[in-house]
Amino acid sequence: DQQVKQNSPSLSVQEGRISILNCDYTNSMFDYFLWYKKYPAEGPTFLISISSIKDKNEDGRFTVFLNKSAKHLSLHIVPSQPGDSAVYFCAASEGQGAQKLVFGQGTRLTINP
Amino acid sequence: GAGVSQTPSNKVTEKGKYVELRCDPISGHTALYWYRQSLGQGPEFLIYFQGTGAADDSGLPNDRFFAVRPEGSVSTLKIQRTERGDSAVYLCASSPTAADTQYFGPGTRLTVL
Numbered sequence: 001d002q003q004v005k006q007n008s009p010s011l012s013v014q015e016g017r018i019s020i021l022n023c024d025y026t027n028s029m030f031d032y033f034l035w036y037k038k039y040p041a042e043g044p045t046f047l048i049s050i051s052s053i054k055d056k057n058e059d060g061r062f063t064v065f066l067n068k069s070a071k072h073l074s075l076h077i078v079p080s081q082p083g084d085s086a087v088y089f090c091a092a093s094e095g096q097g098a099q100k101l102v103f104g105q106g107t108r109l110t111i112n113p
Numbered sequence: 114g115a116g117v118s119q120t121p122s123n124k125v126t127e128k129g130k131y132v133e134l135r136c137d138p139i140s141g142h143t144a145l146y147w148y149r150q151s152l153g154q155g156p157e158f159l160i161y162f163q164g165t166g167a168a169d170d171s172g173l174p175n176d177r178f179f180a181v182r183p184e185g186s187v188s189t190l191k192i193q194r195t196e197r198g199d200s201a202v203y204l205c206a207s208s209p210t211a212a213d214t215q216y217f218g219p220g221t222r223l224t225v226l
Contacts, residue, residue, distance in 0.1 A: 004155070036217075043117065043204055043217030044156065089155050099146060099169060099211050103155030 003027045004092050006104035014112055019077040021107050023090030026071065030092040034101065035064060035075045038087045047088075048075070051096060080111045115139065117218030119205050125224045126195055134190040134221045138207030145188050146215055147180055148204040156204055162188060163211055195225045 005024045013019045021035075031052035036044035050057040050064045050073070057064050063076045077084055090104040118137045126132050138145050144163055148156035158172040162182045170180075177195075182188040192199055202222050206215040 006155075009153075034214075041219060043206070043219050045217070046214045049214075091155070096212060099144065099161040100158045100172070101148075101156070101215065102158070103148075105153065105155050 001026075002105075003030075004090055004102050004104040006088075006090055006107050008107050009105070010108040010110070012110045012112060013080050015082060016079045019075075019080045019084065019109055019111070021075040021077075021088050021090075021109065023073050023075075023104055024071060025073075025092050027092070027094075027102070028071070029094045030102070032093045032096045033064070033066060033073050034091045034093075035062075036089045036091060036103075038089065038106070044089055049096075077109075082111050082113060085109060085111045117205055117207050117216055119203075119218040119221050121221060122219065123222045123224075125226065127226050128195060128197060130195050130225075132192050132195055132223065134192075134203050134223070136188045136190070136205030136207075136218060138186065138188070138205070139216060140186075142207035142209050142216075143185070144208045144211045144213070144215075145182060146206040146208075147188070147190050148206065148217075150202045150204055150220070152201075159190070161211075168211075192223075195223075197225050199223060200225045 034049040035047040038044045066073045087106045091101040120135045147159040150156045160170045165185045177193045180190045202220040204220045206217045
């Protein structure tokens, strides 16, 4: 049972444009969400997070939107840069202090020059 | 400062053998986590340590898997009687406390022939 789903295995975006990565979840107990970025042969790197008490969190070029009623979140990257090419994982937990992260399958983002 | 390190980076073994995977967390981090990432999937939680004790081992798939952290720093994941289905990248993460962001190591790629 996949509790966190990223339905797009890959996404290709032109440099300078907006990248939108999507994530859906099924467990209504999830109340803290994170995005991790992963380059080949490296471990995932934390990017941005959002608590369920908010619907938006912004950090520089990265913004995460949360729609609790739809159990959906998205990561917006604008403007997209070649260094953003990586695999992006959505993750969720029951509470910010929860140690058990549940990850989606990942979306491979490619930024084309 | 130094990040999370994992050794070996690659391990090839034969079905039925015993393997040990090592994780050196970031100095001072009290919380340590093990995840497993199969091909095309996101990381899957295995076990979480707070200090020397395993606070949550609900993700360990069966009793062939065991992990220790005897001095509250380095951790070893032990797999007995390996099976081909154990082939995956084993990721370790640490955080200053259990409520903080998890920092991942580069992983150990285990291949069981």
